[in-house]
Amino acid sequence: MKAIxxxxxxxxxxxPQGKAIGxxxxxxxxxxxxxxxxxxxIELELSETDEHxxxxxxxxxxRRLLANTVIEDFVITLR
Amino acid sequence: MKAIxxxxxxxxxxxPQGKAIGxxxxxxxxxxxxxxxxxxxIELELSETDEHxxxxxxxxxxRRLLANTVIEDFVITLR
Numbered sequence: 001m002k003a004i005x006x007x008x009x010x011x012x013x014x015x016p017q018g019k020a021i022g023x024x025x026x027x028x029x030x031x032x033x034x035x036x037x038x039x040x041x042i043e044l045e046l047s048e049t050d051e052h053x054x055x056x057x058x059x060x061x062x063r064r065l066l067a068n069t070v071i072e073d074f075v076i077t078l079r
Numbered sequence: 080m081k082a083i084x085x086x087x088x089x090x091x092x093x094x095p096q097g098k099a100i101g102x103x104x105x106x107x108x109x110x111x112x113x114x115x116x117x118x119x120x121i122e123l124e125l126s127e128t129d130e131h132x133x134x135x136x137x138x139x140x141x142r143r144l145l146a147n148t149v150i151e152d153f154v155i156t157l158r
Contacts, residue, residue: 006120021121025140032136035124041085042100045114057111061104 001046002079003058007067008039042066051078080125081158082137086146087118121145130157 009015018036025033044061048054058076067074088094094116101115123140127133137155146153 008120008122018121021144024144028143030136030140030143032126033123034126035122037122039120039122041087041118041120042097043087043114043116043118044112047111047113057109061109064107064109065100065103 001054003044003054004077005042005062005066005074007072007074010071010073013071080127080133082123082133083156084121084141084145084153086151086153089150089152092150
């Protein structure tokens, strides 16, 4: 089963990478960009076939390593 | 309008970052991890309100800067 962990900065946390991308896009002539925020998508191919167990394992992995839960939120999607 | 650009490595392209995360997770005692692949999620807050124009602008930004289309694919979602 595939577990997709999407990690984003919490609202209100400054996103320097997003700011840099925004400036770069404007430098390339793009207009109308009000804000840019960047996150990560981590796709975990798991041998687990039970949905609950897979979600539980992915959550533990996210809390332990994939997300810095002080400044980041994460969402888990299963496929 | 918000355009979400999800950028992933094309299938078959080696993902050293994913490999490193996989090894780290195994080092933490997690089992059953067959593969790990990492991508980016770029959220663009655009002043454009027309869906087609917003999608078109996001696509141009993705091709020009956000994705390396030689080794990466991207998907655009509007909200």
